[in-house]
Amino acid sequence: MNMNMTILGQIISFAIFVYLCMKFVWPPLTAALAERQKMIAEGLDAADKAARELADAQQSVETALQESKAQAATIIEQANKRASQIVDEAKETAQAEATRIKVAATADVEQEINSAKEALRAQVATLVVAGAEKILGASIDVNNHKELVDKLAAEL
Amino acid sequence: MASGMTSSEYIAHHLTNLTYGKHPVNGWSFAENGQQVVEMGFMSINVDSMVWSVGLGAFFIWLFSRVGRTATTGVPSGVQNFIEMIIEFVDDNVKSMFHHKSAVIAPMALTIFVWVFLMNLMDLVPVDWIPHLAGLMGIHFMKIVPSTDLNVTMGISFSVFFLIVFYSIKAKGVGGFLAELSLQPLGKWALPFNLLLELVGLIAKPISLALRLFGNMYAGEMIFILIALLPFWAQWVLSVPWALFHILIITLQAFIFMVLTIVYLAMAHDHH
Numbered sequence: 001m002n003m004n005m006t007i008l009g010q011i012i013s014f015a016i017f018v019y020l021c022m023k024f025v026w027p028p029l030t031a032a033l034a035e036r037q038k039m040i041a042e043g044l045d046a047a048d049k050a051a052r053e054l055a056d057a058q059q060s061v062e063t064a065l066q067e068s069k070a071q072a073a074t075i076i077e078q079a080n081k082r083a084s085q086i087v088d089e090a091k092e093t094a095q096a097e098a099t100r101i102k103v104a105a106t107a108d109v110e111q112e113i114n115s116a117k118e119a120l121r122a123q124v125a126t127l128v129v130a131g132a133e134k135i136l137g138a139s140i141d142v143n144n145h146k147e148l149v150d151k152l153a154a155e156l
Numbered sequence: 157m158a159s160g161m162t163s164s165e166y167i168a169h170h171l172t173n174l175t176y177g178k179h180p181v182n183g184w185s186f187a188e189n190g191q192q193v194v195e196m197g198f199m200s201i202n203v204d205s206m207v208w209s210v211g212l213g214a215f216f217i218w219l220f221s222r223v224g225r226t227a228t229t230g231v232p233s234g235v236q237n238f239i240e241m242i243i244e245f246v247d248d249n250v251k252s253m254f255h256h257k258s259a260v261i262a263p264m265a266l267t268i269f270v271w272v273f274l275m276n277l278m279d280l281v282p283v284d285w286i287p288h289l290a291g292l293m294g295i296h297f298m299k300i301v302p303s304t305d306l307n308v309t310m311g312i313s314f315s316v317f318f319l320i321v322f323y324s325i326k327a328k329g330v331g332g333f334l335a336e337l338s339l340q341p342l343g344k345w346a347l348p349f350n351l352l353l354e355l356v357g358l359i360a361k362p363i364s365l366a367l368r369l370f371g372n373m374y375a376g377e378m379i380f381i382l383i384a385l386l387p388f389w390a391q392w393v394l395s396v397p398w399a400l401f402h403i404l405i406i407t408l409q410a411f412i413f414m415v416l417t418i419v420y421l422a423m424a425h426d427h428h
Contacts (some may be wrong), residue, residue, distance in 0.1 A: 002193060002194055003198065003306065003307060003310070004175070004177065004197070004198050004199070004200045004201060004202065005177075005198060005199065005201045005308060006173075006201050006202040006205050006206060006305065006307035006308065006311070007307040007308075007311045007314070009201060009206050009307075009311070010205075010206075010209065010308050010310070010311020010312060011311045011314060011315050013206075013209065013210050013213060013311075014271075014311060014312050014315045015212040015315060017216070017217060017271060018263060018264045018266050018267045018315075020217045020221070021216075021217065021263040021264070021266055021267045022259065022260065022263040022264075023222070024217065024220075024221035024224060025217060025220040025221050025224055025241075025266065026263040026266060027224075028221075028224035028225065028227055029220070029223070029224045029227060029239065029240065029243050030243065030247065030262075032224070032227035032228070032229055032240075032319065033240060033243065033244065035229040035234075036229045036230075039229055067296070072408075083179070092216060105409070110363075122314060129256060135161050149398075156291070
């Protein structure tokens with residue numbers, strides 16, 4: 001084993017390789033590593049943030065749901081109230097209408113009765129006169145005995 | 157094992173680099189045997205070590221820069237994932253041991269880790285395949301594991317050594333660095349002793365780095381070569397367990413080289 005110029009050749013090659021490594025190998029690879037490290041850190045951050053946002057969103061959904069539920073309950077209650085009110089109103093109207101119709105009918109009936117009575121009375125007067133004529137055998141002057149006849153009719 | 161060779165010739169053949177250099181007699185030529193390699197001395201170069209190490213380093217740069225260019229910040233693909241894992245592993249190590257600002261340390265640690273690992277990995281290629289192929293092409297010697305060549309490990313460790321000295325001076329100034337070398341551990345009255353001790357300590361860093369890696373890989377390679385001396389039908393009994401165990405050694409040695417480099421450079425930045 002003898003030393004020769006190979007050692008100088010090795011020193012030169014080593015220097016060149018170190019230089020090339022410094023220039024073309026180390027910087028791009030470490031840069032890529034650092035970049036990836038940053039990306040992973042950012043990704044983890046983003047995941048954290050997303051999880052937090054999700055929790056927030058769930059919270060707000062919960063709140064919104066609660067609110068709408070309450071609102072729906074209110075609306076239903078109002079609707080129920082309104083419905084019963086309408087039913088009540090309708091009932092009242094119907095009752096009033098019924099009363100009115102009854103009153104009108106009663107009045108009509110009364111009137112009919114009265115007119116029938118009037119007619120009967122008139123006829124009774126005639127009948128009475130006729131009856132009396134027959135009984136008396138003489139005619140009764142309607143005009144002379146008008147007062148009497150009317151009194152009779154009124155008594156019937 | 158190639159026919160017509162004794163065991164010692166086979167081993168020596170597998171441990172000889174393809175060396176090109178200035179031979180006193182033949183001039184600039186490829187060494188034909190170990191003797192000529194020795195005769196060439198310093199004015200020679202291990203072509204196989206250079207080709208394989210530069211090739212593996214280029215492969216590392218090509219693969220990693222390609223992934224770096226196409227790196228997505230989304231879900232990484234298989235290769236990108238694997239490479240990011242290595243980058244993060246190296247980056248974690250650097251950050252836990254080196255607390256100063258430097259644009260060089262982390263890329264250098266990555267280069268050392270991957271490059272040394274790839275060079276060690278060649279050890280797992282069966283020892284005869286590539287040398288035999290090279291032999292067919294007329295190349296006599298071919299050592300494909302660059303980290304079993306002391307020149308290669310020394311080359312890296314002395315680069316680290318230069319950086320240790322450079323950063324020591326940069327962080328503490330020339331005076332501070334000299335003071336660190338000479339005024340401790342025993343104070344200024346034992347200056348020569350301190351200097352000797354600290355210089356040995358300083359030199360021991362790159363030497364131990366290089367020898368540790370070289371020794372481990374050389375020993376591992378040697379065991380593979382010895383296993384290859386067995387009859388072909390018996391080799392797997394030893395070579396498979398050793399290869400599995402060697403995967404651990406390969407990774408561990410690359411890791412140790414990287415970690416010690418970081419530690420030494422962190423020490424260079426620190427004030428005592």
